[in-house]
Amino acid sequence: MTGQSEEVSVSEPEDNLPAAVLEGLPESARNACARAGWRMLTRVQSLGLPYLLNGRDIMVQSRTGSGKTGCYLLPLLTRLDPDIKAAQALVLTPTRELAVQVAHEAQTLFSGTGISTVAVYGGVGYKQQTDTMRSGAQLIVGTPGRVLDHLMRRTMNFDELRCLIFDEADRLLSIGFYPDMKEVQRCLPSRPIHTCMFSATYPPHVLRLAEEFMRQPAMLSLSLKQIHVVEVGHFFCEVPPMDKDRALVRLLEMENPVQAMIFCNTKANVHYVTGVLQGFGYSADEISSDLSQGRREEVLGKIRSGRLRYLIATDVAARGIDIPALSHVFLYEPPEDHESYIHRAGRTGRAGAAGTVISLVDVMQRMELERIARHYGISMTQLPLPTDGDVERVAGARAMALLEARLRKLTGLERLRAERYMALARELASGEEDGGPILLAMLLDNFHRNALQEECFPRAGLSEPGGTAALNHRSEKDGRGNRKRRSRRRRGENRGPDSGDGA
Numbered sequence: 395m396t397g398q399s400e401e402v403s404v405s406e407p408e409d410n411l412p413a414a415v416l417e418g419l420p421e422s423a424r425n426a427c428a429r430a431g432w433r434m435l436t437r438v439q440s441l442g443l444p445y446l447l448n449g450r451d452i453m454v455q456s457r458t459g460s461g462k463t464g465c466y467l468l469p470l471l472t473r474l475d476p477d478i479k480a481a482q483a484l485v486l487t488p489t490r491e492l493a494v495q496v497a498h499e500a501q502t503l504f505s506g507t508g509i510s511t512v513a514v515y516g517g518v519g520y521k522q523q524t525d526t527m528r529s530g531a532q533l534i535v536g537t538p539g540r541v542l543d544h545l546m547r548r549t550m551n552f553d554e555l556r557c558l559i560f561d562e563a564d565r566l567l568s569i570g571f572y573p574d575m576k577e578v579q580r581c582l583p584s585r586p587i588h589t590c591m592f593s594a595t596y597p598p599h600v601l602r603l604a605e606e607f608m609r610q611p612a613m614l615s616l617s618l619k620q621i622h623v624v625e626v627g628h629f630f631c632e633v634p635p636m637d638k639d640r641a642l643v644r645l646l647e648m649e650n651p652v653q654a655m656i657f658c659n660t661k662a663n664v665h666y667v668t669g670v671l672q673g674f675g676y677s678a679d680e681i682s683s684d685l686s687q688g689r690r691e692e693v694l695g696k697i698r699s700g701r702l703r704y705l706i707a708t709d710v711a712a713r714g715i716d717i718p719a720l721s722h723v724f725l726y727e728p729p730e731d732h733e734s735y736i737h738r739a740g741r742t743g744r745a746g747a748a749g750t751v752i753s754l755v756d757v758m759q760r761m762e763l764e765r766i767a768r769h770y771g772i773s774m775t776q777l778p779l780p781t782d783g784d785v786e787r788v789a790g791a792r793a794m795a796l797l798e799a800r801l802r803k804l805t806g807l808e809r810l811r812a813e814r815y816m817a818l819a820r821e822l823a824s825g826e827e828d829g830g831p832i833l834l835a836m837l838l839d840n841f842h843r844n845a846l847q848e849e850c851f852p853r854a855g856l857s858e859p860g861g862t863a864a865l866n867h868r869s870e871k872d873g874r875g876n877r878k879r880r881s882r883r884r885r886g887e888n889r890g891p892d893s894g895d896g897a
Contacts, residue, residue, distance in 0.1 A: 411444035436461030476508030479530025483557040488565040490515035538574035539798035563591035570792040597721030626749040654722035675843035678704040725753040
């Protein structure tokens with residue numbers, strides 16, 4: 395692993411620690427670096443390792459490929475005891491691919507130390523994963539859904555857990571994964587757990603939800619081109635004019651924002667984009683000058699209360715609207731004047747949180763966007779347009795997480811009812827029935843859309859006493875698991891962010 399030569403903007407905690415160098419690391423970490431062929435630390439490792447080695451809860455923001463995995467794995471060499479044959483560290487990832495990648499890197503770093511690693515994820519059988527855990531794996535790397543499955547089967551326990559790491563925290567705390575993350579939290583020991591988050595971005599809802607899992611975390615931010623956690627990232631996708639609607643849908647699937655505004659230059663495009671998104675099953679509505687004041691207030695009330703995800707508007711119609719929780723702003727087309735770009739971009743990145751602005755441009759509009767960027771000194775980054783394959787992978791992982799969560803809540807009678815369709819499901823999946831796969835895909839899409847419509851995060855300023863405990867109480871009431879599972883929830887009900895629990 396080589397050092398980074400790019401110019402990096404660094405934002406450190408107030409009580410920052412001196413940067414680390416390879417030669418100053420504990421011997422076990424130096425030996426691990428030698429096994430991996432790392433001759434020097436990356437910037438994120440140099441700045442982040444001192445906090446992890448000191449056991450401080452920290453949120454690290456750094457771009458993909460900057461060395462974050464090594465940053466959280468190396469300190470585990472001093473924290474994990476190979477003589478204790480039980481899970482001592484848990485790394486949560488949003489996808490099986492990332493879990494496999496992290497586990498592979500851990501096996502290289504931990505080779506010869508007696509520390510064993512197991513990757514647990516869905517889509518494969520349980521036996522190999524269970525056997526490795528029973529043999530005493532100290533590090534578990536897994537997706538939240540499969541981790542919960544093992545906990546319910548009692549093939550995994552956290553009695554000896556010391557460290558909890560969220561990799562790609564922005565996705566783990568996104569719509570689709572958050573309920574599973576809360577379930578995992580309720581299974582953690584009541585004593586403090588050293589908890590760290592790593593992510594390329596920290597949208598407003600992630601900063602807020604992080605407080606539910608961490609104890610007064612520090613924030614370390616490293617980014618290129620002066621765009622870091624307290625600023626707004628400016629991006630664009632070059633798209634043929636006739637493909638903008640499909641490109642917008644793909645970007646929404648990939649980014650999966652909690653809430654976003656989508657700006658158009660004309661009322662006609664506002665109506666069109668709203669119709670497209672609603673046709674795809676999204677929670678979307680519009681604000682235009684054609685709306686009555688009563689209808690306008692109704693739409694604004696829905697997005698401010700979290701019941702609406704996407705608001706489409708022109709600059710004129712959006713004037714005076716303030717929605718603090720916006721993580722994303724999409725520009726279906728660049729504005730007709732420079733100041734309007736700043737007006738649109740300023741709707742995100744509020745209150746010190748990260749924000750993302752993505753513009754869809756054709757060749758001529760790209761030139762206009764570049765003029766705006768030069769005028770204001772904004773650094774614009776081109777995003778590759780997501781492919782259908784990209785969307786299939788991301789949407790599939792999210793749908794699987796939602797399905798697994800629903801399965802875990804089934805009562806015995808509900809499971810029995812579902813089993814009536816097992817033969818039909820196999821027939822549809824096999825493709826022997828004409829149109830079988832598309833019928834199954836149609837059912838999955840309908841489930842996915844409905845589940846995302848129902849999904850919501852606890853709103854900021856939750857008025858119920860107990861904050862997180864109130865959320866846990868609702869989960870107990872709504873869940874339909876067995877008695878042991880409900881008892882476990884009750885035992886964790888009072889573990890809020892200020893209770894001394896490290897979760």
